[in-house]
Amino acid sequence: MINAEVKKKFRAIVGDEYALDSDLDRFGYSYDSSFVPLVPANNPDMVVRPLTTEQVAAVMAIADEHGIPVTPRGAASGRTGGSVPLMGGISLSLDRMTNILELDEKNMMVTAEAGVRTIDLYNHCAAKNLFFPPDPASWKMSTIGGNVAENAGGMRAVKYGVTGDYVMGLQVVLADGTVVNTGGKAVKNVTGYDLTSLFVGSEGTLGIVTRALFKLIPMPKTRGTIRLMFGSLDAGCETVNRLLQENIVPAAAEIMDKTSLDAVARKRSAAFDPAVESCVILETDGEDQAALDAQAKRIAAVARECGVLEFQVAQSQAESDELWAIRRTMSSAVAALAPNRIGEDISVPRSAFPEVVKRIKAISEKHGLTIAVFGHAGDGNLHPSILCDLNNPEEAERAHHAADDIFAAALAVGGTLSGEHGIGITKKPYIYKALGEAGVKLMQSVKQSLDPKGILNPGKIW
Amino acid sequence: MNKTADEQLLLKAKDQVVQCDRCGTCLTVCPLFAFRDTERVSARGKNAITRALAEGGLRPTDEMLSAVDFCLLCQACVDSCPNKVRTDEAMIDVRQYLTDKAGGVGIKYKLLGGVMKRKALVKMGAAALAAARALRLGKLVPFGMAPEEFTRAKFLEAFAGPAALGRPAAPGSAVPSPAAKVAYFRGCGMEMMFPAAAAATRDILGTTTALIVRDNPCCGMPHLAHGLRGDFLALAKENIDLFADVDIIVTDCGSCGGTLKRFGAYLAADPAWRDKAAAFSGKVMDLTEYLAKVGYQPRAKVDVPVTWHDPCHLVRGQGIRQQPRELLKATGKFVELKEADRCCGGAGSFHIDYPDAAAQVLARKQANIEKTGAAIVVSGCPSCLVQLAKAAAASGGKFKAMHISQVI
Structure with a gap:
């Protein structure tokens, strides 16, 4: 609980309109897009919506003084409970900080505040022919502060990497309200510890990211789409692997298993060839159409050697949209198969992709639950979706055991718990298995030195 | 409404x-979230409130009723939702649930519902406005907007005389099936505020068929x-019986159409009415849908650029765009309008209940x-049209701002 005196101080900082504490407003900031249950609600005591870094700093100084927990929040589109205020206190909503402060065309860098939506940043840069590649599936609503804090990935990671690969510097408000600026525009920079990287992916537990400097690359001139159908999942994985080995790097390489395809087919009232066991959709990009054609030719050759059943190159934007529609409707099509879906986010070495999928299929049989698998074949990050009815306690139990087994399988093949969603609340139980005692202890000591009172996003990661 | 029915309503919403x-796609x-961006305003926020209410995590309060009431029912969220969650329907259900919990609907809506239920009042057209004003519902007709402002005659005056409309087109080429009995559904809003446009609709329909016009009651959307x-269910049943013998029911109001087409769904659980309601809904067509089917050609050319604003309950409610x-x-x-299918802020009586919010929504429409x-x-x-006339x-x-019947 925050006492009335202290609440008054927060109100004075951001203005009455932006400090909310009615029951309904507190509830509105109690959840994110994870499967952490809505009830009982993890209500904050107050929602504080600052407009500037100075306001964030002032809020943190008071929170620090009174030992009030602070959980930063952007669009609450996270999948692991990162922005859920588990210990009450303040939900620090950064969604009013929406300024894109500078687009430095010469250095190809952009500076933006934490609350800027990913898609807005992309469009702002694209207007100047500059490319901000990280494209988490939630990019239409997610904010870049959250993207940095979770080190969000996306479909283009196979060629262009993840959010962290583009962060050159950060403005961070520390637990006590101190404002630090890390990194900068110098491409080479080894002055001291790499604090920028420390805060990237720290899930709001080490500091509040209020501003980020990103590097950009020139916008690819043309893009193409290719859809490949295979008689087995292995053949699809093999094709993607061979492409990368031969230095044909698609901008995106998405793979879907038969369960996922059937879900889409059902939704679109269309049928795929019964022999099809997996589908791969590739995005290619390059200098001009000739470059795309040449790539398509090489891809076709590799795919044929791997036994591709169908190979289709989109001939128009409309066709390209049509091919991508399969992937874009995948998530909701799969979700529609059952009352609940536990969507996971494991990441494995690329070569282990077929093996881990095999293990997931075995887990599916063992627990008698359908598990659809789709994901980013190009980087080994896959999203197994356990289909279940969580209102049925017995089935919920089985579903959670299946999730446990999936994490175990990921670790067993040399993978990890999360590729792009973070740990948050939902993956906490597995952290020691993934990192070991010493690993967790080291992280805790980092946390201890930056946030000695433990007020920043408490209850997360471990 | 008894307790069990209430609980069922909440379960349905759940x-x-x-x-x-x-x-968060809906954000x-x-x-509304575009300018009032707190979570409770968003569809996600409203869905979460509803779920928590159904799961016992939140108790019904006035604050909650005001939160679920602050919704345009425009379905923009439904359209963008990957899972196509019908937030609009859930809001209607939760409003009902909370209203019943709070001991009944507020006096304003009781009066409004009363006017709409009394066909005699609606039928009197302009006279109904006076009655509405007497009931302190005068704001329904902002700026004392006189119906004749929207007649063809005024339109011709405003745009350089009859020449603006060019030469009248050849008589309608529509070939309706001679056997089909086509009826016009008299919408309250059209009758009360835009009688000239309603008359134009009947004129147009009259060129395609021997039009049946009856004293139908309200579609029930305002009540729902x-x-x-x-009240809504009673009105639905009255309408179903009234039009049992016709083959096609044409409406020139997007909200009436969207509602009439859902009678089947709303009465699906009532064995006595299920089949009749489904049959009724299958007969309903929007004016433009009907005219496209019969191959109607506009009576005149228009020499000035015209654009189209998609009513929410037409474009998303009925999938009528082309x-x-x-x-x-x-x-x-x-000429095409940017964000043509974005709500104008009218939304039934939303613009009366929340004039400031409606004005903010409208400002963007006006600029476009x-x-x-x-x-x-x-x-x-x-x-x-009320909103767009304000923008105009x-x-x-x-x-x-004009109704399509006055332009084609």
Whole structure:
């Protein structure tokens, strides 16, 4: 609980309109897009919506003084409970900080505040022919502060990497309200510890990211789409692997298993060839159409050697949209198969992709639950979706055991718990298995030195 | 409404909202969230409130009723939702639930519902406005907007006389099946506020068929939206019986059409009415849908640029997007409107309940209309026309708002 005196101080900082504490407003900031249950609600005591870094700093100084927990929040589109205020206190909503402060065309860098939506940043840069590649599936609503804090990935990671690969510097408000600026525009920079990287992916537990400097690359001139159908999942994985080995790097390489395809087919009232066991959709990009054609030719050759059943190159934007529609409707099509879906986010070495999928299929049989698998074949990050009815306690139990087994399988093949969603609340139980005692202890000591009172996003990661 | 029915309503809403996985896609399309961006305003927020209410995590309060009431029911969230969660339907159900819990609907909606239920009042057209004003519902008709402002005659005056409409087109080429009995559904909003447009609709329909016009009661949407579900169901049944013998029911109001087409769904659980309601809904067509089917050609060319605003309950409620555009293209100078299917803020009585919010939603619409350079913004819903007429006035005469029947 925050006492009335202290609440008054927060109100004075951001203005009455932006400090909310009615029951309904507190509830509105109690959840994110994870499967952490809505009830009982993890209500904050107050929602504080600052407009500037100075306001964030002032809020943190008071929170620090009174030992009030602070959980930063952007669009609450996270999948692991990162922005859920588990210990009450303040939900620090950064969604009013929406300024894109500078687009430095010469250095190809952009500076933006934490609350800027990913898609807005992309469009702002694209207007100047500059490319901000990280494209988490939630990019239409997610904010870049959250993207940095979770080190969000996306479909283009196979060629262009993840959010962290583009962060050159950060403005961070520390637990006590101190404002630090890390990194900068110098491409080479080894002055001291790499604090920028420390805060990237720290899930709001080490500091509040209020501003980020990103590097950009020139916008690819043309893009193409290719859809490949295979008689087995292995053949699809093999094709993607061979492409990368031969230095044909698609901008995106998405793979879907038969369960996922059937879900889409059902939704679109269309049928795929019964022999099809997996589908791969590739995005290619390059200098001009000739470059795309040449790539398509090489891809076709590799795919044929791997036994591709169908190979289709989109001939128009409309066709390209049509091919991508399969992937874009995948998530909701799969979700529609059952009352609940536990969507996971494991990441494995690329070569282990077929093996881990095999293990997931075995887990599916063992627990008698359908598990659809789709994901980013190009980087080994896959999203197994356990289909279940969580209102049925017995089935919920089985579903959670299946999730446990999936994490175990990921670790067993040399993978990890999360590729792009973070740990948050939902993956906490597995952290020691993934990192070991010493690993967790080291992280805790980092946390201890930056946030000695433990007020920043408490209850997360471990 | 008894307790069990209440609980069933909440369960029905819950069935919808548990499909929400809180991804936040709706945050980017909600016309209200665009300027009042607290979570409770968003569809995600409203779905979460509903779910928590159903799961016992939140108790019903006035604050909650005001939160679920602050919704345009425009379905923009439904359209963008990966799981197609019907937040609009859930809001209607939760409003009913909370209204019943709070001991009944507020006096304003009782009066409104009363006017709408009394066909005699609606039928009297202009006289009904006086009655409405007497009941302190005068704000329904902002700026004392006189119905004749929207007649063809005024339109001709405003745009350089009859020449603006060019030569009358050849008589309608529509070939309706001689056997089909086609009826016009008299919508309250059209009758009360835009009688000239309603008359134009009947004229147009009259060129395609021997039109049946009856004294039908209200479609019930205003009642349904504001916690008067019992009244809604009674009106639905009355309408179903009244039109049992016709083959096609044409409406020139997007909201009436969207509601009439869902009678089947709303009465699906009532064995005595299920089949009749489904049959009724199958007969309903929007004016533009009907005219496209019968191959109607506009009576005249229009020499000024015209644009089209999609009523929410027409474009998302009924999936009608192309038909009005094709009709307007045939009049000569159609220009597309940016964000044409974004709510104008009218939303039934929303613009009366929340004038400031409605004005903010409308400002964006007005700016988009002005950018088209169109002299007329055309639509197919009285609530939209009231809003668009406000925008037209605010624009200082840059454009006029008209019902499609007055242009084609």
